[in-house]
Amino acid sequence: MPMNRSLLLWSALVTVLIALPLVAQPVSVTVNGMSSGSTITQGDVLSWQITLPMGAVSFNELWVDVNTNGQADLGTDRLMGRFTQEDGVQFADGPGDNDGIANGVITTQFPAGIASAAWVFVAADSLSSDTASFTVLPLPSPAAQITGTITAPAGFDKSYILVEAKPYYEGGGGGGMDVFWQGLTDISGNYTINLGGTPTDMNPWRVQLTYQDLGRLVWLRRDTSVNVGGATPVVNFQLVLGTILTGIVRNTSAVPLEGAYPHTHDPSSINEQNQFGGNTGPDGRFSFAVPSGSYKLHFTREGYFDQWWNAKTSFDGADVIVVSGEDTIGGLDGTLVQGAEIRGRVTNYGSPTNASITVTRNGDSWMRNTYTHDDGTWSLTVPPGTYYVRFDKESQTIYYDNMYSPPGTPINISGTETISNVDADFSVGPPPPPPAPVILNIWDVPFDNGRQVYVRWRGSESGSPIGTDGPPLGIEFYTLWRWDPSAGWLQLERGEASHD
Template sequence: MKRIIEIFTIVLLFNTMAYGGEIFSPGNASFSGYVKTVGSMPIAGCRVYAYDSLGNVSAFMETDSTGYYLISGIAAGEYRAKTLNQSGYVDVWYVNGSSWDEATPFTIQDNDTLSGVDFNLNYGGCIEGQVKNSLNEPIEGVFIDTYDTLQNFVTSAISDSSGIYFIKGLTTGHYRLHTENNAGYINEWYDNKASFEMADNIDVTMGDTVSGISFQLQPGGIISGYVVASDSGTPIAGITVSLYNPNQSLYKNTQTDSSGYYVLYSVENGNYKIGTYNSFGYVDRFYNNKDSFESADTLFVQGDTLSNINFVLVYTGIPQNVGSKKYNIRAFFIGKKLFLEGLPSGEKEVSLFDMSGALLRKEKVDCKYVTFNFNNRRNGVYFIKSKGTVNFCKKIIYIE
C-alpha cells in the first residue's frame, strides 16, 4: 500500500535515515574534504551532497569523527556541493555560498579524486518553545514551520512527547512561525495569529537562542468518510476529497487510502461544502450526491467530528472534472511512479526533495502533468516543490 498525505505548505526536514551515504549516478570519479567549524573543530555526521550540473543529487556521504568525507564512485563531470547537518550550524554551498547561484562548481575527471572540497560552518541561531492544547497538555508531532519576512520557507522542527520543539541553524534575521498538525488541532501563526501578515516577528541572532516561543492550539473539527464504487461497493483509493469555503475557495484536501477512507483534521468552526476529484474515470460528486457546488449540502463544523460523509461514484471510464478547483494539484502512485496532475499553466519544472531538504530530481512539466520514478526510493517523507506561476509544495509520504 502507498499512502499520500497532502499539505499545502513548504515543509523540508532533516531525514531521520541512519548515517551513511548513497550513490545515484555511478562512475569512477571522487572528491573529498573536511567539514569543520569556523574554529576548525570537526563536525561529525554532517552530510555532504553532490549535485550535477542539472541540479540533481548524484550522491551524498556523511563526515566521520574527524569531519572527513569521501564521495567516491560517481560519474565524471561538473558538480556543486552542499552541507546538511543536524547540529545547529548554518549550511553552505561550496565555497561559502548561500544558494545554488552562489556555489562554486568544480569538475572531476574519470578515475580522478579531487581533494580539498572543504567547508567551515558558523553556528546558527535557535528558536525553542512548547506546543500545548487548551488543557495545557503537551502535543507531540506538530510541525513548526519557519518562514522569513518574504514568506519564503526556511526550515522546520517537530514537537516531541513533551511538546518541546527546537529550530536550529538560522542566520541572523526576522522569522515567523506556523504550526501544521494532523492531531485535530487548529493551526496558527505565532503569536495566536490567523495569517502570515498578522504574525509576530521573532528576531534571531546567529549563535543565540530565543526561548519561550510557545503555542496553545485549540481543538478543531474532523470530517471523515468513505468513497466507494456504485456498482460493487468497492473502496476507491487515491480519490481527492476537497473541502471548500462558502465562497468556493479551497480550504483543504486529502486523499482516500486503500480502504477508500479519508479524514480531514483541524477544521476551523464554520460552514463548508465538500466534493471529490479523480482522474480514474469516475464521475465526481459533491456531498450529498450532488453534481455542483451550488446544490451541495452544507456541512456545519463546531469543533466536533462529522463522520460518514461518504461518496458513491459511478464509473464511466471518462475522466471528469466536477469538484476540482484552480490549483487543486493532485498526486497519486501507480506502481513505483508518482504522478502529479493539475499543475497551473506556466509551470515548467517541478523538483523532488527528500525529508532532509536535499534536491533529488527535477522533471519538466508536460501539459500540466509530471511523473517521478520511485525506483530505489526508500519509504519516508518526500516533498514536491515548484516555483513558477504558483509557488507550491506538496508533502508526500511514500510507503511501499
C-alpha cells in the first residue's frame, strides 16, 4: 500500500517534535489561492504562497498525482523535483520569494510551461508540512511541438517521465525560473512538448530529461538542441539499467541535510559531462543511478562549502568511484561545513544578464570566482573576513556597491550570516528602446521646433486633454517622450501628478 508523503515527513521528524514545543507557525501552502482543486492552463501564471515561521526555509516537492487523490503517495505518484525557498530571499538558484521580505510568507509566481497533469505541491519545514493539489490543462493552440519516444529495458515502466525544453542560451536546466515547456510520456514512452509564445525567436531549444527519480534506470543521451518552426523535431532518449549510488549528507553536528545536491563529474574534467545527481530528502539520504564508468562525487548545498566524496575539498584531490554494473554502491556519505553567504543579482540596463564575479578577501590571497545564473542571480559561500566584490561583463568592470574604481565597498563577515543585495547594474551596449508610448493626447511644446511630444502614463488612463497646468485628474504618474528620428524615443520628463 502506498505511503503518504506527509506521513513520511512526520516520521522522519518525530524526534524533533518530541524535543521541541509546537509554538512555531505551522507550514501551510496554497496554489493559485487554493489549498486544493485549482486549475490553470499551460503558459498561465502559476503561483503559490507558503506560510511559515518568519525567515525560515521551506523544503518543497512537486509530485505528479498519478491516482488523482490530491495527495503525494510514495510508490504510486511520481516525485518530479525538490527545491528549497527561504522567506525573504527574492533571487535564488530557483524560485525565490517575490516580495523579498522576511515576513513569514513566501510568495512566488511566474508563467509556467509545467506539464499537463494533476500535481501535488508539498511544503515542509523541520516541524510541519502541508500539501496543495492543482491541475494543469494542455496548451490549447501550441505554436510549435517537439515529440519523441523513450525506450527502456523490458519490464520497466516508461510512463510519467518528464521531458523539458528550454532555450539553449538560457542554460537548458540552470537556475532561475526562465522560459520552459514540459511534456510527460505515456505508457508506451511517447511524449509531446507543446510550446507557446513565439518559440522560433528562441531557437535553438535544448531538450532533456529533468532530474527525477527513475530508480535504476538512467538515460544515456543527456540532452540535444533543435530548432522549431519547420518540421516537428523528434528527440528520442534511451534508458538503460544503471547502478544506484546512495549515501547520506550531514552537517558538522551530524544532522541530516535536506536539499543538498550530490552529483557526479567525469574524473578528467569538471564540466557538464557525466553529470548525474539527485537532491537529498528529509533524512539527508540521496539515491540516483549512473551507467558503468568512473566518477567523482560532488556534494553541494546553498550556504555550505562544497565537498567531494571521501572528505576531499577539491576536484583535483577527489577520489574516483569506479562503477562496473553493481546493483548499488552505498556508504557514499558527505559532511558539509556551513559558511556565510554573499549573494546578489546582476543586471544590464535593469534586465538580468550574464557576468563573472570575483570575490577577494582583504589581507591575504583568498579569492573565488563564480558566474550569474540565468536570472542574473549569484551566490558564494565564504569564511569569516572582509571581502570586496568585482563584477565583469565584456569590457566593463563594476565594484560593489556600483563603483567604477577599486576596491569598492567592503563586506564584513563574522560568522555564518547571509549578506544579500550585493548587486550590480551594467550599461554595456546600447540601451533597450523604451516601449512605444500609449498616445493619449498630443501636446505641442513651445521652443521645440514644432516637434510632437506624446504623453504616456500608468494608472488611470484617462483620455482627457492635457492643459497647460499638467496632467488631468486621475493620473498617478506621467511620462513625456519625444520622438527623435536619429535617436528614437527620448524621455523628457517623468513625474508624479501634483494635484488631487
